[in-house]
Amino acid sequence: MSLPHLRRLEAEAIHVIREVVATFSNPVVLYSIGKDSSVLLHLAMKAFYPAKPPFPFLHVDTKWKFREMIEFRDRMARELGFNLLVHVNQDGIDQGIGPFTHGSNIHTHVMKTMALRQALEKYGFDAALAGARRDEEKSRAKERIFSIRSAQHGWDPKRQRPEMWKTYNTRVGQGETMRVFPLSNWTEFDIWQYILRENIPIVPLYFAARRPVVKRDGMLIMVDDHRMPIQPDEAVEERLVRFRTLGCYPLTGAVESEAATLPDILREMLTVRTSERQSRLIDTDEVGAMEKKKREGYF
Amino acid sequence: MSYLQTMPPHDIEAHLAEHDNKSILRFITCGSVDDGKSTLIGRLLYDAKLIFEDQLANLGRVGSPGAANGKEIDLALLLDGLEAEREQGITIDVAYRYFATSKRKFIVADTPGHEEYTRNMVTGASTADLAIILIDSRQGILQQTRRHSYIASLLGIRHVVLAVNKIDLVDFRQQVFDEIVEDYLVFAKELGFASIRPIPISARYGDNVISASANTPWYKGPALLDYLETVELDPTDREKPFRFPVQMVMRPNADFRGYAGQVASGRISVGDPVVVAKSGQRSSVKAIVTYDGNLKTAGEGEAVTLMLSDEVDASRGNMLVAPGSRPFVADQFQAHVIWFDANAMMPGRSYILRTETDSVSATVTTLKHQVNINSFIREAAKSLQMNEVGVCNISTQTPIAFDAYNDNRSTGNFIFVDRVTNATVGAGMIDFPLRRADNVHWHALEVNKGARSAMKNQRPAVLWFTGLSGSGKSTIANTLDRILHARGKHTYLLDGDNVRHGLNRDLGFTEEDRVENIRRVAEVAKLMADAGLIVLVSFISPFRDERRMARELMDEREFIEIFVDTPLDECARRDPKGLYEKALAGKIANFTGVSSPYEAPENPELHLRTVGHEPIDLALEIEEFLDRLMEDK
Numbered sequence: 001m002s003l004p005h006l007r008r009l010e011a012e013a014i015h016v017i018r019e020v021v022a023t024f025s026n027p028v029v030l031y032s033i034g035k036d037s038s039v040l041l042h043l044a045m046k047a048f049y050p051a052k053p054p055f056p057f058l059h060v061d062t063k064w065k066f067r068e069m070i071e072f073r074d075r076m077a078r079e080l081g082f083n084l085l086v087h088v089n090q091d092g093i094d095q096g097i098g099p100f101t102h103g104s105n106i107h108t109h110v111m112k113t114m115a116l117r118q119a120l121e122k123y124g125f126d127a128a129l130a131g132a133r134r135d136e137e138k139s140r141a142k143e144r145i146f147s148i149r150s151a152q153h154g155w156d157p158k159r160q161r162p163e164m165w166k167t168y169n170t171r172v173g174q175g176e177t178m179r180v181f182p183l184s185n186w187t188e189f190d191i192w193q194y195i196l197r198e199n200i201p202i203v204p205l206y207f208a209a210r211r212p213v214v215k216r217d218g219m220l221i222m223v224d225d226h227r228m229p230i231q232p233d234e235a236v237e238e239r240l241v242r243f244r245t246l247g248c249y250p251l252t253g254a255v256e257s258e259a260a261t262l263p264d265i266l267r268e269m270l271t272v273r274t275s276e277r278q279s280r281l282i283d284t285d286e287v288g289a290m291e292k293k294k295r296e297g298y299f
Numbered sequence: 300m301s302y303l304q305t306m307p308p309h310d311i312e313a314h315l316a317e318h319d320n321k322s323i324l325r326f327i328t329c330g331s332v333d334d335g336k337s338t339l340i341g342r343l344l345y346d347a348k349l350i351f352e353d354q355l356a357n358l359g360r361v362g363s364p365g366a367a368n369g370k371e372i373d374l375a376l377l378l379d380g381l382e383a384e385r386e387q388g389i390t391i392d393v394a395y396r397y398f399a400t401s402k403r404k405f406i407v408a409d410t411p412g413h414e415e416y417t418r419n420m421v422t423g424a425s426t427a428d429l430a431i432i433l434i435d436s437r438q439g440i441l442q443q444t445r446r447h448s449y450i451a452s453l454l455g456i457r458h459v460v461l462a463v464n465k466i467d468l469v470d471f472r473q474q475v476f477d478e479i480v481e482d483y484l485v486f487a488k489e490l491g492f493a494s495i496r497p498i499p500i501s502a503r504y505g506d507n508v509i510s511a512s513a514n515t516p517w518y519k520g521p522a523l524l525d526y527l528e529t530v531e532l533d534p535t536d537r538e539k540p541f542r543f544p545v546q547m548v549m550r551p552n553a554d555f556r557g558y559a560g561q562v563a564s565g566r567i568s569v570g571d572p573v574v575v576a577k578s579g580q581r582s583s584v585k586a587i588v589t590y591d592g593n594l595k596t597a598g599e600g601e602a603v604t605l606m607l608s609d610e611v612d613a614s615r616g617n618m619l620v621a622p623g624s625r626p627f628v629a630d631q632f633q634a635h636v637i638w639f640d641a642n643a644m645m646p647g648r649s650y651i652l653r654t655e656t657d658s659v660s661a662t663v664t665t666l667k668h669q670v671n672i673n674s675f676i677r678e679a680a681k682s683l684q685m686n687e688v689g690v691c692n693i694s695t696q697t698p699i700a701f702d703a704y705n706d707n708r709s710t711g712n713f714i715f716v717d718r719v720t721n722a723t724v725g726a727g728m729i730d731f732p733l734r735r736a737d738n739v740h741w742h743a744l745e746v747n748k749g750a751r752s753a754m755k756n757q758r759p760a761v762l763w764f765t766g767l768s769g770s771g772k773s774t775i776a777n778t779l780d781r782i783l784h785a786r787g788k789h790t791y792l793l794d795g796d797n798v799r800h801g802l803n804r805d806l807g808f809t810e811e812d813r814v815e816n817i818r819r820v821a822e823v824a825k826l827m828a829d830a831g832l833i834v835l836v837s838f839i840s841p842f843r844d845e846r847r848m849a850r851e852l853m854d855e856r857e858f859i860e861i862f863v864d865t866p867l868d869e870c871a872r873r874d875p876k877g878l879y880e881k882a883l884a885g886k887i888a889n890f891t892g893v894s895s896p897y898e899a900p901e902n903p904e905l906h907l908r909t910v911g912h913e914p915i916d917l918a919l920e921i922e923e924f925l926d927r928l929m930e931d932k
Contacts, residue, residue: 002535003600004319005404014602015546015561022547022615022656047559049590049604051551134395141394144422157392161723162418162639164425165712166561167655171721185406187397193315263311275351 006194010043013182015166016145017047017129020180021054023170024127027180030116031057031084033069034246035191035202036131036183038076042200043182044129045080056083058119058128062111063088064099064248066224072203085123089115099250100229107248117153120177127170127178135187136276145184151175188244188276189269196262206265208242208257219253244276323404324527327423329451330433331443335464339433339502340396340409343524346509349398392416393423402528417446417686418639421726424451425712428532429458431523436469436499440482446672446686452490453635453688453728455708457533459487460526461497466515467504473517489675493533498523537599540624541565541573542702542710544656545617549604557588557604558613560656563709565621566598567605575611576618576700577628582609616657618700618710626710629732630698631664636683636691640717640724644683645811647818649848650724651716652695655709660696660851667691681811683725692733696851704728718844751831755789758929759828761853762921764837765846765900766863767892768878769870771909771917775863776837778918783833791827792835793820808889814845821849828857833925841891843898856928861921862903867892869910 003011020027029044031037044053059073077084092110099107120128134141144163149155151174161169172178183191195202213220214234221228223236228250230236241254242265259265328336344350394409408423424430430451434444451459461483469475480497487495498507499515500523506512509524521529542563549557567573572583586606587594597603605619613619620626638644644663652661668677669689683689704711715725752759762779764772776792783790799806803819806812817840827834840846850858870892871879882890889895900906905924907917 002322002537003598005321005323006319008323008600011561011600011602018546018559018602046590047602048549048551049588050555051549135397138394141396142392160392160419162422162714162726163723164422164714164726165655165709167653167712167714169653169714169716169721169723171651171716173721176721185395185397193319196315266315267311273352 006190006197009183009186009190010046010194012166012185013040013043014047016168016180016182017044019168019170020127020129020178021048024178026123026125027055027127027129028085028120028123028125029053029055029057030128030130031059031073032131032246033059033065033073033203034131035195035206036133036186038200038202039186039191039194040129040131040183041076041080041082042198053082055129056085056123058085058087058123058125060112060115060119061086061088062107062115062248063093064107064111064250066203066205066222066246066249068205069203069246072201076201085119087115087119087122089118098227099248100227104251108251111248120153125177126172127180129180129182131183132181133186133188133191134184143181143184145181146170147179147181148172149177149179153177155179189266192262192266192269196266203246205243205246208240208260208264210238211241211254212236213239213241213254220256221252222249222254224249318399321399321402321404322532323406324429324530324532325406325408325427326429326431326527327408327410327420327427327451327456328431328433329410329420329424329447330462331435331438331441335435335502336431336433337394337409339431339462339464339500339508339523340407342502342505342508344396344398346505347398347400347524393419400524400528405527415686417450417637418723420447421450421454421637421639424454424456425708425726427451427454427456429460429527429530430456431460431462433462433464433502434479434483436463436465436475436479439479440486442673444483445486448487448490449670449672449675449688450637452492453637455704455728457493458530459492459495460523461495462500462502462523463497464500464502466499466506467501471499471506471514473515476518494530496520496526496530498526535599536564536707536709537566539564539599539707541567541571541619541621542626542707543567543573543605543619544654544710545613545615545619546656547615548613555606556610557586557606558619559602559604560619561602562597562599563655564599564707566596568596569594572622573605573607573619574622574625575613576620576626577698578612578617580609580611580613581622582607582611584608616654616659616699620700626700626702627732628698628700630695631692631733632701633667633690633692633730633733634713634727635688635704635730636663636715636725636727637688638683638685638725640722641685642717642724643685643810644689644715644725645814645844646682646691647814647848648842648844649718649851651718652693652699652713652727653716654699654701654713657699659699661715662694662848663691664694665692681809690730691727693727701729701732703731705730718847748829748831751829753831755831757788757831757833759831760833760857760859760925760928761824761828761849762833762835762859762861762925763824763840763846763849764835764861764863765840765903766865767867767870767897768839768890769873769875770863770865771873771914772837772839772863774914775907775909775917775921776835778914779921780835782918782922788833789831790833790835792837793824793827795838798823808887808895810889810895813841813889817842817845817849821845821852824849825852828853839891839897841895841897843900846900859905859924859928860900860903861905861907862900863907863909864899865909 089111097107097110132140144160146168212223214236242257243254259268330336396407398405410420410423463476463479476499499518500507506514507522510522543560544563545558546560549559567584569584574581584605585608587597588604646663646666649660649662652659666680667690669680669687671678702710711729713727714723717724764776766772773794780790780792803816806816824834824836881887882893891897
């Protein structure tokens with residue numbers, strides 16, 4: 001009998017996480033508070049048991065995350081006792097950059113991509129683990145598990161290293177860094193199934209509840225705080241919604257759903273006809289959007 | 300995740316358990332450019348209703364020269380996710396897709412057809428169980444069909460689907476199909492596949508993709524998806540001998556010492572005996588530790604931490620194995636190597652060889668032959684160019700533990716990493732250890748280097764002079780040699796020109812021959828140092844890799860690299876042998892500095908600038924350096 005699917009994915013991810021610690025001097029986990037990050041955090045706890053994960057967790061805060069995400073982040077750091085670093089691009093704050101004033105593209109570039117680059121340089125991290133999956137988006141489908149970034153943090157798809165078997169090339173040159181994706185081979189469904197099986201805590205926004213939303217450009221945007229401008233022709237309504245993916249609240253659409261428990265969510269997943277990233281504005285704000293962002297250093 | 304399902308199940312937990320235990324098939328699609336690989340995967344997913352609506356809608360948003368207008372969807376665009384791919388209408392890198400049907404789970408790697416991107420095809424093939432090899436009905440078997448079939452077999456793929464595509468463009472004629480199948484079977488006989496399943500297909504229109512097509516009544520076999528769902532897979536590595544490459548040693552506190560890793564094959568239980576592969580030390584398993592509690596037994600694929608009953612010495616790169624069936628431990632072996640890099644593989648050059656957890660310095664000692672992809676004929680070769688496959692003897696600086704690749708894909712593979720660029724430049728599949736690695740041991744001589752050099756009242760050293768032709772290497776080396784000789788030191792001077800008259804007279808000036816030239820001289824210098832001599836080596840030695848190789852042959856602090864730095868203009872002006880005049884006139888090929896590169900040392904022990912300095916002063920500077928070195932031993 002072969003190892004069941006989820007156990008195999010789990011073992012692969014643990015192997016990759018350990019490989020990073022065995023071969024890099026200063027790794028970090030990019031912790032974005034979403035479901036994939038929660039799974040990654042859980043796997044990191046497993047990988048080094050009985051010790052704690054020997055690296056910090058870095059949250060690049062754009063200051064536009066859902067309030068429930070930030071509460072969840074701080075609670076997890078307290079309960080699990082991991083080393084949480086939070087970085088905000090102060091230049092962006094000083095310039096008043098925001099999704100409503102500058103649009104999704106500039107906001108994401110300044111507050112996420114630039115901020116991430118700043119943080120990596122500030123702490124001198126040589127490897128950054130992240131929870132990206134190949135099934136999320138088609139340029140991510142092309143990414144290696146160990147993905148080299150230039151000293152300028154750029155991703156060059158043509159410079160990707162061949163990656164055979166489980167024999168990873170973890171060497172980096174001066175100033176270069178490695179992005180590492182232990183969940184590369186997981187699907188959205190695997191993630192939910194694993195969260196259910198392992199009883200992993202996640203942000204409550206993933207479960208259906210009545211929330212104040214505005215319909216805008218075909219998406220349901222939640223009114224998370226007073227900074228959200230309401231146009232004259234718009235109305236805030238309470239709807240039963242949940243999120244399949246979490247980012248900056250003005251850029252992340254809610255979906256109407258009654259799935260209030262993990263089994264409900266999994267049942268919903270079996271019939272859903274749209275991809276999770278449909279509700280992420282930054283994937284579609286230009287042609288080849290994700291690839292362009294990745295080339296500049298977004299992950 | 301796309302999921303073939305129309306009604307949600309009532310008992311979700313039972314459904315998930317069943318889902319988790321489905322077998323998984325990893326396959327690749329390969330074949331020549333434009334044979335329709337991406338289209339076939341797109342069709343498979345589309346017809347099986349495994350594509351999300353927004354992803355389908357997006358196909359309309361992305362403009363591409365290949366995009367079909369109107370009703371027909373360009374399915375290839377589902378997979379070609381990079382801008383350059385959409386611009387050129389080709390697949391550059393592997394795309395992985397995940398899907399499941401009610402019978403099985405699938406991971407498909409859509410791999411590129413272009414020869415230029417063979418490395419990415421190898422990436423997909425290294426973990427696949429089955430290959431779909433596409434052939435364009437109008438073209439028949441092409442060079443890439445052969446290359447990909449060969450590589451698939453080399454990487455251990457045992458099952459092949461021969462998808463004879465675009466059958467609609469030959470009017471669904473059985474004769475065309477039969478001829479291609481026959482050609483393929485003849486050609487593939489040598490490749491040793493366990494099964495080959497030919498299917499006539501139109502990826503564009505969906506014939507025989509998920510259901511039997513009315514257009515090919517003469518075809519009685521299964522449709523592609525049926526076949527993928529039911530093809531019998533080989534038994535897993537769980538039944539093989541126990542192998543546990545040590546990934547890291549966990550020592551969170553004084554009471555806990557465990558070996559973390561992923562079981563590469565076989566299984567292990569508490570109480571089982573194990574052996575440390577490289578040292579032969581024996582112990583037994585005291586505990587199998589995981590976050591979810593200790594296990595009684597663990598098998599292939601599981602990532603665990605093993606605690607042993609005894610204090611043994613096993614660090615990262617070593618392997619814990621079954622005592623009754625041990626892997627090879629050797630520093631010389633034969634392997635099949637696929638080369639990926641634009642810089643050719645040179646025998647004698649030093650690379651980093653990486654197995655799953657081990658990393659050692661290695662050189663190819665002999666390139667026995669390369670394999671012609673079209674004829675499978677072995678051809679003599681001096682180097683291995685990009686995308687070529689060769690059979691090599693490899694020597695590592697320290698022994699590694701391994702199995703033959705045919706016996707174990709996890710413990711029989713390695714990659715070559717370039718020491719300067721850190722690029723993955725080659726992939727290797729180990730065939731067997733070389734007998735002499737087992738039988739030839741260093742003869743421990745009673746009169747050793749220490750004794751010889753003590754008698755001479757000196758410390759042996761290799762003074763390696765490197766620089767352009769005419770830079771003044773030999774003049775300075777000669778001057779220094781005279782000084783040392785006068786002081787009663789025992790020396791010998793190896794000069795490039797002189798050695799080429801004897802030991803190396805069979806070598807020319809190609810890159811391969813230059814590498815070999817330096818290798819031999821370095822070995823001679825090593826023997827002379829072993830005899831207790833101070834050896835002066837005056838060679839252009841233009842490549843960093845070879846100088847590093849020479850350095851690694853010598854003992855710590857024994858190798859002194861001396862960069863004789865003279866600008867090219869000045870060398871050409873001096874031109875003591877009239878060589879620059881000839882080279883600049885195009886009469887000498889591969890002349891360093893003119894038609895062949897010189898890689899200056901980055902951290903030489905001594906950097907001598909000759910312009911404005913007399914050779915005698917520079918020689919005295921080296922003497923001073925040597926004296927200081929001898930003092931602080």
